[in-house]
Amino acid sequence: MSSYFILVPILLPIIAGILLLIFPIDDVRKRNICIETVVIINTLLTLWLLTHRPAERLYLFSLGESLPLTLNIDGMAMFFGGLVSCLWPLASLYAFEYMRHEERVNTFMAFYTITYGVTLGVAFSGNIITMYLFYETLTMVTLPLVMHTMTREARQATRKYLYYMIGGTAFAFIGIVFYSLFCNNIEFVLGGNLNLTRLADHMNIVLLVYVLAFFGFGVKAAVFPFHGWLPAASVAPTPVTALLHAVAVVKSGVFAIMRVTYFCFGAEVLKGTWAQVVVVIAAMVTITYGSTMGVRETHFKRRLAYSTISNLSYILLGVTMMSPLGLIAGLSHMLVHAVMKISGFFCAGAVMHQTEKNYVYELDGLGFEMPVTFTALFISGLSLTGIPLFAGFVSKWNIVQSLLEGGNMIGYVGVIVLLYSALMTGIYMMTIIVRAWWPHVGYHKDQVEPFADPNWLMKLPLVIFSIVTIVIGVYAQPMLDFIQKIATGAL
Secondary structure, eight states, rough: OOOOGHHHHHHHHHHHHHHHHOOOOOOOOHOOOOOOOOHHHHHHHHHHHHHSSSSSEEEEEEETOOOEEEEOOHHHHEEEEEHHHHHHHHHHHHHHHHHTSOOOOOOOOEEEEEEEEEEEEEEBBBBHHHHHHHHHHHHHHHHHHHHHHHHOHHHHHHHHHHHHHHHHHHHHEEEEEHHHHBBBBBBBOTTTOOOOOHHHTTTTHHHHHHHHHHHHHHHTTTTTOOTTHHHHHGGGOOHHHHIIIIIIIIHHHHHHHHHIIIIOHHHHHTSSSHHHHHHHHHHHHHHHHHHHHHHHHOOOHHHHHHHHHHHHHHHHHHHHHHHHHHHHHHHHHHHHHOOOOOOHHHHHHHHHHOOOOBBBBGOTTHHHHHHHHHHHHHHHHHHHHHHTTTTHHHHHHHHHHHHHHHOOOOHHHHHHHHHHHHHHHHHHHHHHHHHHSSOOTTOOOGGGGGOOOHHHHHHHHHHHHHHHHHHHHHHHHHHHHHHHHHHTTTT
């Protein structure tokens, strides 16, 4: 198969989104059918591409000597591209109903669809230069989504989002320039591709640049103290917050850190150094901070946002173990978190859409009114906590194994941090469930305004995500076998 086919799933949603901006479709039904058709076709093309990978990289053009832009489908691209393409059709379906009565829906759905193609560009990048260009384009195309409601809070959140991303860009760019100058070849190679002979006497500089790149890309991954944009972005419509917090933006952040760590600098170069200690501590601090703030936060979506901050650093904690098992742990939690967290945000959005309630203390008794929504949230909460037979347990168990593999003190401290976070997660998720199903003394059902679950466009994604969460929890081996092939270079 021609390598040019790699361009198709990237360009198709981008072109479709641009056409929707130029030629708006006022008929809601026609617009939804057109968008969902494009998204489903693109998902099918992507999955076909991932199972029929081109043998060669696709060279696009060069920005200068030794700075080619290339696309390639390796194991990591298969993983992230497959994850994004499987989630996007359901996310679009949910967005149709959620945005039905909003203004500027054509503009919203156009940028929402464009984001699909740009995220696949991040996944399919063949080297760090290409990934960086798509990575920053992702910031630009998601800005209109965060600002969509045009309220004062939305404009403030957008400015904060942009300021954080610009800062992250500067740090990441330092790492990219350094790597481009001192690599054997700029293409991604498992094990890293630095010219260690030239750098033998300057290893502390290498480590410093890696730490800067980690925190630069870590802005999108909401690493403390560069996390502030993520709770603020909760003012955006729920399809956007689910997109930002579970699929595209934050996952692009952790994906970029995986690429830099394992495919640029090299885990063996970093393992056992002061740089590893710095990034591991950063991940543990973020986990502790995010889960603690999740307990304190009373706003429904912002509570889930702090949960996202914590869980993203679960992924990074595994990744920073600088081992194949650590990469397996990080990838497994990246997939699991995407499924259970997008489900959680969609549940929060369903509640807000149907009841206009935004705070946890307003949810008393809603489990009886919206049983599908709160059953899905219950499953998501159990999985996030790490209860056995749910997907979250599988990935968290892998993280614990990667922490204990080295038998050192920092790994044991990491386990303690995970246990603390699991306790906090249980508190901030189960308090929602308890209020919904077992309200306070004095609650009377007949005194509450009647509500109902949303229609099938919003319920279907919740049901599917809940089923996937349980299936992975009881039968995770196929997923783990696939991830192991990626971590060992077999794919």
